[in-house]
Amino acid sequence: KAMARVKKNxxxxxxxxxxxxxxxxxxxxxxxxxxxxxxxxMLRNLLNLYVTPxxxxxxxxxxxxxxxxxxxxxxxxxxxxxxxxxxxxxxPDKLMTLLNLYMTMMVEVIVENGGIVNKFGGDSLLALFGTxxxxxxxxxxxxxxxxxxxxxxxxxxxxKNAIEGFPAIKIGIG
Numbered sequence: 390k391a392m393a394r395v396k397k398n399x400x401x402x403x404x405x406x407x408x409x410x411x412x413x414x415x416x417x418x419x420x421x422x423x424x425x426x427x428x429x430x431m432l433r434n435l436l437n438l439y440v441t442p443x444x445x446x447x448x449x450x451x452x453x454x455x456x457x458x459x460x461x462x463x464x465x466x467x468x469x470x471x472x473x474x475x476x477x478x479x480x481p482d483k484l485m486t487l488l489n490l491y492m493t494m495m496v497e498v499i500v501e502n503g504g505i506v507n508k509f510g511g512d513s514l515l516a517l518f519g520t521x522x523x524x525x526x527x528x529x530x531x532x533x534x535x536x537x538x539x540x541x542x543x544x545x546x547x548x549k550n551a552i553e554g555f556p557a558i559k560i561g562i563g
Contacts, residue, residue, distance in 0.1 A: 391419065400427045443505055443522045462520050463532040465504060467495065467539065468513035470559040478556065487555050488512065491546065498542050502535035503528070536562045 394402045400423055404416040433445055469475065469491070476484050495514060496506050504516040505523050516535070519528025539562065547557040 395423065395426075400430060447522055458521060460520060463518040463528045465499070465516040465518065465532045465535060465562065466513065467516075467536075467560050467562045470561055472512040475556055475558075483555070487550065487558075490550065491558060494542055494546050495539060498538045499535050502538055503531040504535050 391402045391404045402423060403420050406413050406416045406420075429449070433449060475487075479487065492509065492514065499506055499514075499516045503523060503525055504518045505520065506514055506516045508515040516532075517523070518532045518535070519525045525531055539560070543558065543560060551557065
């Protein structure tokens with residue numbers, strides 16, 4: 390029954406250990422395996438807070454060995470103009486709400502256009518196009534289209550959030 394639950398991705402299972410023989414050992418090893426799977430799942434969820442699922446999966450699959458691979462790709466970076474003034478004008482909870490809504494919108498647009506968000510830094514982000522995780526023969530065009538789509542989405546974002554009393558956001562993209 391426990392294995393059937395794990396097959397359904399239910400990791401909240403433990404088998405009772407009631408003997409000291411081989412079956413008891415098997416149950417103990419099963420419980421250790423479930424603990425390891427829970428830890429891996431928690432690690433993946435934590436990584437997904439900071440990097441895209443592709444980057445998290447790559448790190449979990451191949452580790453984080455030093456070095457790298459030389460590739461030609463396109464980098465897009467963006468930040469909010471006047472963010473210090475915005476952060477001084479808003480209460481912390483409102484600021485975090487605005488920032489989370491903004492970053493969610495940015496990630497969606499970038500991913501829709503073939504990019505992978507690599508880093509967040511306060512009000513800035515860095516996205517990559519044409520890496521081994523998202524190979525493309527026209528990564529520069531994808532990045533340009535992504536930047537154009539971001540500016541278009543930002544207009545809608547500002548209109549929608551003005552109703553909630555949030556200030557309009559202006560950004561710079563390179």
